[in-house]
Amino acid sequence: MIAYGPYGIDEGDMGSIFGISWSMYNGYFPHRDFVYIKPAFSPYFHSLPLYISETYAYLINRYLYFAQVFTYSYLASAIAFKLLNLPKKYIFFIATIGALVSIHNYPPMPWNTVDGLFFSIIGLFFVTKTTKKWWWIVLGAFFLFLGALCKQPFYFFPPLVALFLLFGKDLKAFIILSISGLLFAGVFILLFWWQDALNPFIEQMFSFTSGSSLLNTGVKSYYLGIKFHVLYIVITIIGIWLAKKYLSRNLAFLLIHVLIVTIFVWLYYKNESLYKPLKYGIIHILWAFGVLYSIVKSIKQPKYTILVVLFGLSWCASISNGYNTPIDFSTPSILFISILTLGETFTIKKWTPPLLIGIYLGTFYLGYQYPFNEENRNQLNHNLGNLYPHLQTIHTSKERYDKFEELKVLSNRYDNFTILPSMTLGHYITNTVNPIGVDWVFNHHLADELENYKQMLSDKNLTIFIENFEDHKDNYQETSLLTVFVVDNWVLKEKHKHFRVYQQR
Structure with missing residues (x-):
């Protein structure tokens, strides 16, 4: 956490949740005051560090990412080991491997998927406690509900837990869980109705999440993953069969992990994004x-x-139009490998856990030499804290440092501005309040409210900083019609290397 938290920054994804958190911290109510196409508990949750320290909230949230992944990996392992009657002394070992695979080289940042996993696993932990007092079930239902409020795919998980209780013939727990869930949902609906946000919430939530998204990311991606690796799958199955037949369980267990590590190392060596x-x-x-x-x-x-x-929760985490993979919750897969090779006895040589953890830490080190959307780590030697107090200790490349420096100059020159299309940390780092409430203005994130946002820009008489985006992979000419509208209809006042400044005619 200490070694990798401060390195790398990205204008878009690394602030897409936290930028909304900053707006909510400054009094905006989600869906009513700005468009947000997911349930808004994630940005609310990540606004909490702002009440501790506005200056260090962003860094706290980056550290929180690591803490969340290790926590839900540990709790998932504890749940499985208890219900499967596995030797408890290996819980932390399996949890550590699961967490390190889940982290791989993922950017440490607030994210809906990680929050959904975090709260869902806490909920499952309380629901599966050995002492089935009714309040544990209610508490579990509460956290399952919070998990569902992080992202639409996690709506599937509370019913799955309810079916799990029914399958286990625990009718009392099933009834308590169901009633509690309905009560929490009722309170949520009343709150949003009271805030005049219920209808916008419903409209925005389903504006971009469709049945085709579910099929493409929740079904097709798995089919393609198998289809394009059939030969490797066959070779691996034969290899595992031979290993189990002719090698000790411990050695077979070790070799499968070496195979996984080898694949990760090859990908990192190729410097290709996961x-x-x-x-x-x-x-x-x-x-x-x-x-x-x-x-x-x-x-x-x-x-x-x-x-x-x-595995059902891992599947929920993979349903995404962006990062559609179950890797964020890898503990079930590590458990599967362990039980497949070691059986339920889990007899592991004493030297195996430190060896494997060391190997995975090595891949972790290698992967984080290439932070998300950044240069190699040895080029991240410019401290953004020199420009912005809110980015203390965050290091980036010279090119990106220059961009942030240019923003600082412009933000000091104009006091009623917003930034298009995706400088998601712009208002937080300049300690300003976004006049339109939302920092990520690509078409699908505006939920068919493009005309309203055009009018909002005009009514508030804003100055618009537009990123010079033409050479970027997400060229705004195709993906942000609000930006195109400003370019085509407003007056260009200044042009710099990284930003252009527009005002109304």
């Missing part, structure tokens, strides 16, 4: 085989249904 399907096909494949294994085992041993539930 954000493309080819890169994380291995995680889809592990998920698919893990689910099949868990279902087959559950038929004879119902206790294995907990693995099905955990």
Whole structure:
């Protein structure tokens, strides 16, 4: 956390949640005051560090990412080990491997998927406590509800937990969970109705999330992951069969992890992003085989249904139009590998855990030499804290430092501005309030309210800073019609290397 939290920054994704958090912290109510196409608990949650320190809230949230992943990996391992009667002394080992795979080289930043996993696992932990007092179920329902309020795919998880209780013939817990969930949903609906945000919430939430998105990311991506790796899958299956037949369990367990590490190292060595399907096909494949294994085992041993539930949560995390992979919650796949090779006895040589953790830490180190949308780490030697107190300790490249410096000059010159299309940290770092409430103004994020935002820009008599975006992979000419409208209809006042300044005619 200390070594990698401060390195790298990205104008878009790394502030897309936190920029909304800053607006909410400054009094905006989601959906009513600005468009947001997901349930808004994530930005609310990540606004909490702002009440601790406005200056260090961004850094706290970056550290929080690591803490969240290790926490939900540990809790998931604890749940599985308890219900499967596995040796508890290995919980932390499996959790650590699961967390390190989940982290891979993912940018440490606030994100809906990570929040959904975090609260969902806490909810499942309370629901599956050995002492089934009714208040544990209610508390579990509350956290499951918070998980669902982070992102639409997590709507699937509370019903899955309810089915898990029914399958286990725990009717009392099922009834308490269902009633509690309905009560929490009722309170939420009343709150949004009272704030005149209920109808906008419903309209915006489903403006970009469709059935086709579910099929493409929740089904098709898994099919393609297997389709494009059939030869490797066959070779791996044969290899695992031979390893189990001729090698000790411990050595077979070790070799599978060495294979995973080798694939990660190859990808990092090629300096190719894990954000493309080819890169994380291995995680889809592990998920698919893990689910099949868990279902087959559950038929004879119902206790294995907990693995099905955990894989279900991993699937929820993969339903995304952006980062559609189950890698953010890899603990179920690590558990699958462990049980497949070691059996339920989990006899592991004493030297194996430190060796494997060391190997995975090595891949972690290598992966983080290439922060998301940044230069190599050895080029990230410019401290943005020299420009903005809110970015203390955050290091970036010379080119990006110059861009942030240019923004500082412009923000000091104009006091009623907003930035288009995607400088999502712009108002937080300049300690200003965004007049339009939303920093990420690509078409689908405006939920068909483009005309309203055009009018808002005019009514508030804003000065617009527009990023020079033509050479970027997300060229605004195709993806942000609000930006195109300003370019075509407003007056260009200044032009600099990174930004242009527009005002109304």
